[in-house]
Amino acid sequence: MHRPPVRAALGIDLGGTKIEALLLDADGHERWRQRIATPADSYRDTLAAVHALVHSARDAVQGAPISIGLGTPGAPAVGGLIKNANSSCLNGQPLQHDLQALLGQPVRIANDANCLALSEATDGAGAGATVVFAVILGTGVGAGIAVNGRVLEGPNRLAGEWGHNPLPWALPDEDPQPACYCGRRGCLETLLSGPGLARDHERHDGPLMSAEQIASAAASGDAAAQATLARHAQRLARALAAVINLLDPDVIVLAGGLSRMPHLLHEVPRQWARWVFSAGVAEPVRTPLRVARHGDASGVRGAAWLWR
Numbered sequence: 001m002h003r004p005p006v007r008a009a010l011g012i013d014l015g016g017t018k019i020e021a022l023l024l025d026a027d028g029h030e031r032w033r034q035r036i037a038t039p040a041d042s043y044r045d046t047l048a049a050v051h052a053l054v055h056s057a058r059d060a061v062q063g064a065p066i067s068i069g070l071g072t073p074g075a076p077a078v079g080g081l082i083k084n085a086n087s088s089c090l091n092g093q094p095l096q097h098d099l100q101a102l103l104g105q106p107v108r109i110a111n112d113a114n115c116l117a118l119s120e121a122t123d124g125a126g127a128g129a130t131v132v133f134a135v136i137l138g139t140g141v142g143a144g145i146a147v148n149g150r151v152l153e154g155p156n157r158l159a160g161e162w163g164h165n166p167l168p169w170a171l172p173d174e175d176p177q178p179a180c181y182c183g184r185r186g187c188l189e190t191l192l193s194g195p196g197l198a199r200d201h202e203r204h205d206g207p208l209m210s211a212e213q214i215a216s217a218a219a220s221g222d223a224a225a226q227a228t229l230a231r232h233a234q235r236l237a238r239a240l241a242a243v244i245n246l247l248d249p250d251v252i253v254l255a256g257g258l259s260r261m262p263h264l265l266h267e268v269p270r271q272w273a274r275w276v277f278s279a280g281v282a283e284p285v286r287t288p289l290r291v292a293r294h295g296d297a298s299g300v301r302g303a304a305w306l307w308r
Contacts, residue, residue: 010057011304012050012070013112014038016087016139019046021053022300023060028123032060043089051102069108069306070099071115071299073140075157084161086140086181108306112136113160114151115302116292117144120253122305124293129250133243134292135162136299137236138256141189141196145247163189167235168242169275188239192232194258201228215261233267240268241275244287255292255299265289 008031013020015038023032034056039045050070057066072095074085080097082090099107110118117126117134126132132146141163145152152159166186167174177186178199190196194211202208206224209217217225240252254264273285292298 007064008061008066009304009307010054010066010068011115011300011302011306012053012068013115013300013303014046014050014070014072014087014090015112016073019049019053020297020300021057022297022304023057023066024301024304028301032057038087041089043093046089047098047102050099054103067108067304067307068099068103068105069110069115069303070095071110071112071303073112073142075111075114075153076109077157083157084164084182110151110153110303110306111142111144111157111160112299113142113144114146114153115144115299115306116253116255117146117160117302118149118151118305119294119298119302120255120292121146121149122302122308124298124301125253125290126251131247131249132251132253133160133247133249134253134255135240135259136256137192137194137254137258139194141187141193143243145249162239162243163187163192165239165242167191167239169238191235192239192258197228197232197258200231201225204228204231211258229261229263230267233264234271236264237268237271238275240289241272244272244285245275245277249287252287252289253292254289255295259291265291 009024011022017038018035019038020035025031039049073087074082077083080094081092082095085091096109113136117132120126120134121132134144136142143160143162145160164182164187178190179185180187180190197211201214214225214228218229269289276285294301
């Protein structure tokens with residue numbers, strides 16, 4: 001398919017509740033942005049919503065050529081069908097093929113966490129780092145890896161699928177492990193996500209509260225909420241210590257709604273040294289933990305950079 005010269009880069013973040021589109025110029029400056037609700041459980045309506053956003057973006061640049069990149073939960077399998085998406089209406093669908101036919105131009109698609117990693121490695125909290133491990137802590141839990149400013153995918157398109165690994169060094173009182181939508185039990189997503197945090201609080205005899213409400217209660221001195229946040233931080237420290245042992249990234253970047261809880265930046269590095277491998281000679285863990293520079297916009301910016 002012919003690709004004309006590009007004057008602006010359009011990124012689309014296809015989330016479970018919203019679809020956001022962003023146009024960037026060659027220097028990364030925002031030229032246009034729009035956000036709409038994601039159609040509920042309808043693949044065809046989702047295609048139509050993305051088409052409407054692209055039409056609006058083209059109008060914003062008066063028909064000038066644009067590149068199109070899209071970040072989505074899950075990822076295209078080798079045959080082109082989406083797999084592993086928690087937005088289940090996408091699974092088994094030829095999303096890239098259908099969008100290219102609908103829009104009349106090439107579209108690059110990547111996992112939303114990979115888009116986060118690319119964004120933060122390009123001009124964010126991991127700019128200049130060789131290996132960036134970027135984590136989404138939100139309604140779900142995922143991660144992406146960027147090496148030398150390029151997304152690492154792997155032959156199975158599974159690089160960075162951190163959220164569907166078990167919590168390492170599990171404690172006796174963490175059984176039974178919660179069930180995950182993927183069919184297994186004890187995935188990091190079930191423990192470190194916002195809903196996972198809420199379930200853990202309720203399990204330990206706290207009232208049913210959202211993650212935001214728990215964080216607010218903890219800040220007001222609620223002992224049960226503080227204990228819930230302490231368990232969550234320790235679990236995140238264990239999970240990231242395993243990443244350091246395996247990948248030893250130059251920087252770990254946190255994004256998603258839970259990344260805004262300020263205690264994580266000091267509490268998690270304070271604890272992860274207990275599990276980072278150090279036999280014989282104790283050394284400080286040099287890995288910095290940072291919050292995504294572009295915040296909630298990082299995923300859509302990374303989608304725009306897929307053609308870079």
